[in-house]
Amino acid sequence: MIDADLSQLATVAHWCRIPKGHIFLAEGDPAQNFFNLNRGNAKLFKNLPDGRRQIVGFVAAGDFIGLAANNRYSFTAEALTDVRLCRFDRAELRALFMEFPILERRLLEAASRELVVAQAQMLLLGRKSAMERLATFLLNGTTSQGSRRNHTVVTLPMPRSDVADYLGLTIETVSRTLTTLKQRHVIEISCDYHISITDRLTLTNLAAGLS
Amino acid sequence: MIDADLSQLATVAHWCRIPKGHIFLAEGDPAQNFFNLNRGNAKLFKNLPDGRRQIVGFVAAGDFIGLAANNRYSFTAEALTDVRLCRFDRAELRALFMEFPILERRLLEAASRELVVAQAQMLLLGRKSAMERLATFLLNGTTSQGSRRNHTVVTLPMPRSDVADYLGLTIETVSRTLTTLKQRHVIEISCDYHISITDRLTLTNLAAGLS
DNA sequence: CGGAGTTTTGATCCTCGTCAATCCGCGTGG
DNA sequence: CCACGCGGATTGACGAGGATCAAAACTCCG
Known part of the structure; x- marks a missing residue:
């Protein structure tokens, strides 16, 4: 306001x-x-x-x-x-x-x-899978201005449990899925609340269920 | 309007x-x-x-x-x-x-x-299971006026596929769950589009995840 | 350091999705 | 009147994704 x-x-x-x-x-x-x-x-x-x-x-x-x-x-x-x-x-x-x-x-x-x-x-x-939910969530956390650049940083103001309760998942599934994204070099996690997106294209495809 | x-x-x-x-x-x-x-x-x-x-x-x-x-x-x-x-x-x-x-x-x-x-x-x-989703859906289809009586009839204006797409399930799961409700004498299905509720209390408990 | 809370990782289970076959209701046409 | 065919619904067998339970590792702070 x-x-x-x-x-x-x-x-x-x-x-x-x-x-x-x-x-x-x-x-x-x-x-x-x-x-x-x-x-x-x-x-x-x-x-x-x-x-x-x-x-x-x-x-x-x-x-x-x-x-x-x-x-x-x-x-x-x-x-x-x-x-x-x-x-x-x-x-x-x-x-x-x-x-x-x-x-x-x-x-x-x-x-x-x-x-x-x-x-x-x-x-x-x-309708979305756990991976698609996390990808969608991470992309929504970024401002549209940074949408072109790779390596955007998403700052989460909430713990994993809140991410899980928002996405209809458990904290274990959220954690595992983030780990998978890390291993595929789509994101990097410095501390728990700061996630940087290193491969936005892949993340976008994941969010739409295209891969 | x-x-x-x-x-x-x-x-x-x-x-x-x-x-x-x-x-x-x-x-x-x-x-x-x-x-x-x-x-x-x-x-x-x-x-x-x-x-x-x-x-x-x-x-x-x-x-x-x-x-x-x-x-x-x-x-x-x-x-x-x-x-x-x-x-x-x-x-x-x-x-x-x-x-x-x-x-x-x-x-x-x-x-x-x-x-x-x-x-x-x-x-x-x-957060709700298939059974909880169906129970909730059926109760929402009834008007509050008939909420006291047993044997309320729910008229669905849509086929099973739409029920499934609304509840985030498959048509098979919708069908199986309705069959289970029938077998437990919670509902009766005359034709596909007319379902009558014969045990509202049980259905209410199911909708809230209490049983 | 230390200790609590959070996150990660692992093993196992179960619900629901997938694939496939069958059934049912219904309209059409022979 | 009945065989046929079509779309939707039901039922069955099976598998996968995510939940659950349990334990270990990591963060964050005092």
Whole structure:
């Protein structure tokens, strides 16, 4: 929301800081608040009764959280790093729309973008192999600007367990697949959270299931 | 869009009829149009280069299609039955929002609802077993009104192959799982497209992974 | 250093995909 | 009226990919 048109929104927002690892919104709770993440990263996930977990999205600076038009949150949100966000009361949303019509436009655009991402993720989860999932994930982590160069560095803000829960795999499979990619000289792993892509073409083909 | 407030929208819409089986919107095509489905059912899907397919959603009367805020459609839409829909020009959307502010509100609500559904589907595709997926699917096909009664009838507007592509399974696994449910007296199948639920409690437990 | 948490690696198991054959419902035409 | 054929659904045999269980190695920090 780094946007002049919406700067006045800050006047009605409550600012919060969430420390790394803390949950600030839980699945099933009454959806009272609405957030805009200002700094840091968070993960959004759903659980099954027996503990299985699916991460339905990661959010970064500028993203809205709590868009769901239900009375209750449909997922849990947890800070991956220390997070700064501003909180709105959902009951005031309608009034906010009247006062800041552009907000509604922005929310619709954001929701539309999220839907496209969600659909791509359904394809990944429903039809792609472990290797294809990892390749897709690594490519999504790179900015389009660096898309031409080889040796792009992907910085993961989350541990392997979160990668697994996002891709619908286990941490063992994620680890094994990354090892295979290393052995094929497609990627290099300096430390756990920094992966550099050394053969983007191969990775792109893997992501599409072409090899 | 069976709504008095939006009835005037019909004046700027182009009405179309799409015969069963026809594609009226293709992934990757420039997103010129925007649809509201009026009668019938359609499926939305994405493909991989080698032909693997993931259905990302089904649409029924009243649903909007083409919400994606990209320049290109992110999925293909195909009519499951004969379909009637009204078409809008996306270039005129902004003007439409000015003229019918309630339309933007409706679209945001629709997008939010779709996001919730998409997140539930990610959990299903990423973490649920074949049995859990089928149980969830069958329960979603029943209206909440009949949720108390046993012996609810689910009418599927699509063949097994579409069920499989929606649940991230193969037709063989769908068939086998339905057979198992039959043998356990949880469902009964009169003809292929009519499934009646005879033990809703068991089905509910199966859907949540509790048994 | 040391120790906890994370990641990697290994061995084994199981669910579901693949390939193939058969069955069923249904419309067509002889 | 029935044989035929076609598409979709079911069933069976088998195999592969990824999950599970277990142990070792590595990171990161104090």
